[in-house]
Amino acid sequence: MKVKIRKELLEYLLQLARDFYPNEFGGFLREKDGIFEEVLIIPKGYFGKSSVYFDTWLLPHDENIKGTVHSHPVPSSRPSRTDVSFFSKFGGVHIIIAYPFKEESVKAYNSEGREIEIEIIE
Template sequence: MKIKKIMGIAKDTLNFILEASRSTHPNEFVGLLQTEKEVIANIILLPGTISSNTSAVIRLEMLPMDLYSVGSVHSHPTQNKTPSLADLRMFSKKGDYHIIACYPYDEQSWACYDRLGNRRDIKVLNIKFDENEELLW
């Protein structure tokens, strides 16, 4: 699969992730990341996602074959944002950008990893997409 270059994540999208993680706590929130104009801007919540307070599993077999995604996002109900072994297995299957948000789900409590589980820095971009999907700075 071709690895797409990403400029960063839209601030609104990051806020959505943190809000969803907060409201799902102590269970885990799981979704997939989609981009618009090279910016992570959409979260797809998956039907059939198994969520519990010990692990969250993305059921890749539930995905439509043509669904494009650059990676995944999920939350940890603890202050540990390090990927688990199960996370690393999942990371290697889909995309190259994987976000973990951890308790207490504030602006510092998240990290992004590549498909091997190495930390990668992505910028938080204060941009909005209008109805015509134009990029507005």
């Protein structure tokens, strides 16, 4: 399995991670024609130093939401047990952006927490 993400979206996500640092940020990824194109940041979220919380009832019903993204303000992009538990509830693809928030520190995982390849689309 491979996840495809638009380069502009990836650059925006990296900037969000930098802007929220030293806190985490999180959002939901919208896909169009098999490529992640947009991120949705849910209102009234809590973005802390070690976690992100948001009310999923505020998430719009949108069948194009196929994944999640969040940052880790530490150099590890490995999903925590809490991350994997969250992944299993939402399925799809999950991207973690680790400090120092460079393209090399971005990893994608499936709903079981197994790493999957990322393809950046121009």
